[in-house]
Amino acid sequence: MTASQRPLPKAELHLHIEGTLEPELAFELARRNGAELPWADPDELRAAYAFTELQSFLDLYYRLTDVLRTEQDFADLAEAYLRRAARAGVRHAEIFFDPQAHTSRGVELGTVVGGLVAALSESEQRHGISAQLILSFLRDLPAEDALRTLREAKPFLEHITAVGLDSAEVGHPPAKFREVFAEARALGLRCVAHAGEEGPPAYIAEALDVLGVERIDHGIRCMEDPELVARLVAEQIPLTVCPFSNVRLRCVDTLADHPLPAMLEAGLLVTVNSDDPSYFGGYVDDNFAGVRDALGLTEDQLRTLARNSFQASFLPPARKAELLASLGAP
Numbered sequence: 001m002t003a004s005q006r007p008l009p010k011a012e013l014h015l016h017i018e019g020t021l022e023p024e025l026a027f028e029l030a031r032r033n034g035a036e037l038p039w040a041d042p043d044e045l046r047a048a049y050a051f052t053e054l055q056s057f058l059d060l061y062y063r064l065t066d067v068l069r070t071e072q073d074f075a076d077l078a079e080a081y082l083r084r085a086a087r088a089g090v091r092h093a094e095i096f097f098d099p100q101a102h103t104s105r106g107v108e109l110g111t112v113v114g115g116l117v118a119a120l121s122e123s124e125q126r127h128g129i130s131a132q133l134i135l136s137f138l139r140d141l142p143a144e145d146a147l148r149t150l151r152e153a154k155p156f157l158e159h160i161t162a163v164g165l166d167s168a169e170v171g172h173p174p175a176k177f178r179e180v181f182a183e184a185r186a187l188g189l190r191c192v193a194h195a196g197e198e199g200p201p202a203y204i205a206e207a208l209d210v211l212g213v214e215r216i217d218h219g220i221r222c223m224e225d226p227e228l229v230a231r232l233v234a235e236q237i238p239l240t241v242c243p244f245s246n247v248r249l250r251c252v253d254t255l256a257d258h259p260l261p262a263m264l265e266a267g268l269l270v271t272v273n274s275d276d277p278s279y280f281g282g283y284v285d286d287n288f289a290g291v292r293d294a295l296g297l298t299e300d301q302l303r304t305l306a307r308n309s310f311q312a313s314f315l316p317p318a319r320k321a322e323l324l325a326s327l328g329a330p
């Protein structure tokens with residue numbers, strides 16, 4: 001590989017491990033576990049990936065979690081992602097997982113965390129990727145459920161860096177989870193939340209003010225509120241933007257219409273990520289290539305996105321500096 005073909009070193013900060021389940025692996029796990037799937041084969045499953053909005057995707061995403069049952073399944077899932085991410089130039093990954101999507105099916109939290117940690121603990125050595133876990137709460141379930149999940153996670157906190165908030169956004173404002181996030185912070189966890197994906201800009205401000213999050217996942221709808229943009233710029237709040245996801249879930253009409261260039265122009269601390277790469281047509285390198293081609297981003301702008309990804313990470317200062325240095329001088 002020549003230097004110009006080599007992908008930029010980058011961190012991926014918005015990636016749901018359940019969203020990396022490729023149809024082929026889903027069928028292999030279904031066979032291994034004797035789980036029934038309503039599609040004949042991986043191609044027929046892939047053909048079902050035509051989403052009308054966030055909920056239509058979530059219905060399929062939760063349906064497919066049924067094939068994930070053992071520690072080995074979660075380890076295989078994470079290992080497949082890390083192998084592919086290494087080819088995408090990912091040097092650090094902060095990975096969401098949705099415990100409630102598994103515990104609600106009778107899979108123990110220890111099984112989920114145990115499998116993920118088995119893969120992640122070998123990741124630096126095998127793939128050159130440092131990796132952390134973000135435990136994400138499902139915002140369309142009651143806050144009491146999230147609180148119970150947080151308390152169940154206490155034996156595993158050494159493996160968990162942060163908590164997040166995902167699933168159906170509209171009608172489930174951040175303030176619903178005020179106590180949960182306060183308790184998570186008291187336990188020493190960092191805090192992030194999806195906001196302003198389908199939901200209004202007000203949810204972004206609420207996630208910052210009520211939940212005290214340090215990063216906003218998606219956040220693209222901030223562009224509807226100039227005062228909010230000015231605040232996000234002044235406070236340099238990172239936004240983990242996912243261009244392919246926004247198009248596939250119809251938050252944005254086409255990649256050429258994506259607000260990413262305007263966000264960069266405004267001085268927002270934006271990063272590019274893949275969200276659920278198996279479902280949305282590509283991994284983080286594909287997202288970088290997509291925005292370069294559809295939006296005409298320059299090499300300098302792509303490098304800024306990569307630099308932002310390290311800057312916005314939860315890495316300790318020494319590793320952050322090492323990865324920033326791998327991108328060369330600004």
Ligand SMILES: Nc1ncnc2[nH]cnc12
Pocket residue numbers: 016019054061166167168194197245275276
């Ligand atoms: N893009 C997304 N938005 C909300 N919840 C999710 N869970 C997985 N992907 C998601």
Ligand SMILES: [Zn+2]
Pocket residue numbers: 014015016166194217275
């Ligand atoms: Zn997401």
